[in-house]
Amino acid sequence: MAIATIGLKIGGGHTMHCAGCARTVTLALRNVPGVLKVDADHREQLVNVILNLEAARPEVLKDALGQLGYEAVTIETE
Secondary structure (H helix, E strand, O other): OOOEEEEEEOOOOOOOHHHHHHHHHHHHHHOOOEEEEEEEEOOEEEEEEEEEEEOOOOHHHHHHHHHOEEEEEEEEEO
């Protein structure tokens, strides 16, 4: 299984304002096939996702966030 940690930065006009927004993002991304773990931080506007690359591509994460009205860009993770 090919596993990767994908970092996403929320930007644009619609951001995560509170812990409830981060929870909504977390729940939405957990429903994406191949997602193993999600950690969303509304204070930093960061979302880290552990993803099985054999089941999904990172672009599907951005698509799922877009359906919630969020724009995201991929960032380097540690």
